[in-house]
Amino acid sequence: MVAAPGAAGALAGDLSSIDQMRSVARQANESGRFDAVIHNAGVGFREPRKITTADGLSHVFAINVLAPYLLTAMITPPRRLVYLSSGMHRGGSPDLADLQWERRSWSPAQAYSDSKLFDVVLAFALARRWPQVLSGAHAVWADMRPRRRANWRAGDIRTGGRRRAAVSQPAGRRTGSPEIAAWPRFRLGTARGRPARALAR
Numbered sequence: 001m002v003a004a005p006g007a008a009g010a011l012a013g014d015l016s017s018i019d020q021m022r023s024v025a026r027q028a029n030e031s032g033r034f035d036a037v038i039h040n041a042g043v044g045f046r047e048p049r050k051i052t053t054a055d056g057l058s059h060v061f062a063i064n065v066l067a068p069y070l071l072t073a074m075i076t077p078p079r080r081l082v083y084l085s086s087g088m089h090r091g092g093s094p095d096l097a098d099l100q101w102e103r104r105s106w107s108p109a110q111a112y113s114d115s116k117l118f119d120v121v122l123a124f125a126l127a128r129r130w131p132q133v134l135s136g137a138h139a140v141w142a143d144m145r146p147r148r149r150a151n152w153r154a155g156d157i158r159t160g161g162r163r164r165a166a167v168s169q170p171a172g173r174r175t176g177s178p179e180i181a182a183w184p185r186f187r188l189g190t191a192r193g194r195p196a197r198a199l200a201r
Contacts (some may be wrong), residue, residue, distance in 0.1 A: 068122065
């Protein structure tokens with residue numbers, strides 16, 4: 001709690017563990033319904049070798065894909081969900097017959113790209129399944145480059161012709177500012193009204 005002064009509390013768990021995700025979900029539900037859940041935690045594309053979790057899963061898949069899916073499925077639906085993706089999702093080309101890289105040679109960049117594509121797909125799927133809850137579901141391209149808060153490009157998630165979510169990309173010169181990099185997460189998690197329309201610009 002030292003790192004988050006003023007926070008009402010904290011939930012602890014290992015994102016690579018299915019059992020611990022169940023524990024986090026229980027802790028979350030005992031805390032009451034959340035206004036927003038931002039799935040920001042993840043591992044990158046620099047793991048030189050495949051790491052296998054205690055559940056027999058790829059470390060990247062377990063943390064970047066399965067953890068947000070399990071938490072979404074097991075906690076009381078919040079008023080808003082945000083999923084952190086990456087521009088590297090464009091390179092996603094998952095082998096659905098080998099999601100855990102048991103037959104293919106390990107490629108950290110490809111595993112990461114695939115995981116971020118799955119995060120975008122998860123946001124699309126949930127916007128369809130829970131339209132009354134997830135009118136504000138967003139998959140954000142995490143980036144350190146926004147020059148101005150309003151300088152955003154986005155593609156909409158549409159279901160039945162109605163806008164349900166947004167895939168947003170910050171644009172501009174690199175600033176290295178954590179505050180500016182955190183802005184889209186904050187904005188997507190807190191804005192009122194029709195968030196997809198307001199935040200896609």
